Amino acid sequence: xxxxxxxxxxxxxxxxxxxxxxxxxxxxxxxxxxxxxxxxxxxxxxxxxxxxxxxxxxxxxxxxxxxxxxxxxxxxxxxxxxxxxxxxxxxxxxxxxxxxxxxxxxxxxxxxxxxxxxxxxxxxxxxxxxxxxxxxxxxxxxxxxxxxxxxxxxxxxxxxxxxxxxxxxxxxxxxxxxxxxxxxxxxxxxxxxxxxxxxxxxxxxxxxx
Numbered sequence: 482x483x484x485x486x487x488x489x490x491x492x493x494x495x496x497x498x499x500x501x502x503x504x505x506x507x508x509x510x511x512x513x514x515x516x517x518x519x520x521x522x523x524x525x526x527x528x529x530x531x532x533x534x535x536x537x538x539x540x541x542x543x544x545x546x547x548x549x550x551x552x553x554x555x556x557x558x559x560x561x562x563x564x565x566x567x568x569x570x571x572x573x574x575x576x577x578x579x580x581x582x583x584x585x586x587x588x589x590x591x592x593x594x595x596x597x598x599x600x601x602x603x604x605x606x607x608x609x610x611x612x613x614x615x616x617x618x619x620x621x622x623x624x625x626x627x628x629x630x631x632x633x634x635x636x637x638x639x640x641x642x643x644x645x646x647x648x649x650x651x652x653x654x655x656x657x658x659x660x661x662x663x664x665x666x667x668x669x670x671x672x673x674x675x676x677x678x679x680x681x682x683x684x685x686x687x688x689x690x
Contacts, residue, residue, distance in 0.1 A: 485534075486530065486534045486541070486545065486556070487545075487553065489533065489534070490520065490522055490527070490530050490552060490553060490556060491520060491522075493522045493523070493526035494521045494522050495522070495523075496521055497521065498519075498521035498522075498523065499519040499520055499521030500521075502519045502521065503517070503518070506519070506551070510661075510664075512665060512668065517551050518549050518550050518551065519550065519551050519552065520550050520551075520553070522552040524555070527552055527555055527556050527559065528559060530556060531556055531559040531563065532563075534560060535560060535563045535564070537560055539564070539576075539579070542557050542561055543557070543579060543583065545557035545560075546558065546561075546583050547583070547586055548586075554586055554587070561576050561580065565577075599613070611648065642663065642667060643663065645662075645666065646660075646662040646663045647659060649662050650662065
């Protein structure tokens with residue numbers, strides 16, 4: 482880890498922000514952001530540090546991208562984006578390949594967005610969604626697979642949740658443990674249901690388009 486840039490970032494850290502952000506990103510056991518860690522640095526401060534260290538060597542940026550801390554990974558991505566914009570075709574090709582080779586370290590919000598899209602596919606054709614998961618689950622982060630919402634009032638019932646967890650465990654050959662999937666799905670559906678009727682109404686209207 483490049484020490485100077487790490488120290489510069491941590492100068493903006495706030496413990497209370499770290500606690501709140503970890504809660505927001507669902508980092509607890511069985512949640513979609515499980516295990517992610519936060520320093521408590523806000524995005525404007527991260528961008529200031531990125532601007533100061535925009536000349537950071539590629540190798541150091543890649544090291545930063547593999548950090549256990551969310552803000553350090555985001556800082557690395559911002560710096561890589563700056564380098565991409567300023568670079569020629571050869572530099573951009575290197576950064577592009579570097580990013581693709583390190584997607585396991587990238588922001589869970591991207592995976593969450595993919596999960597939302599999977600949910601909407603399932604709204605329209607559940608068999609197509611399951612076929613897609615069966616084909617691609619080996620290459621998909623857990624967040625992509627698990628982040629779904631209620632499709633209609635009263636859905637899903639407990640039997641559907643259990644069947645869904647069993648399917649995911651079987652499809653991933655145990656890569657997604659059934660008990661942990663159940664815990665995550667129940668937690669997500671309970672929280673999303675609390676937002677009814679606004680959220681459910683929106684999903685219903687989407688399904689009627």
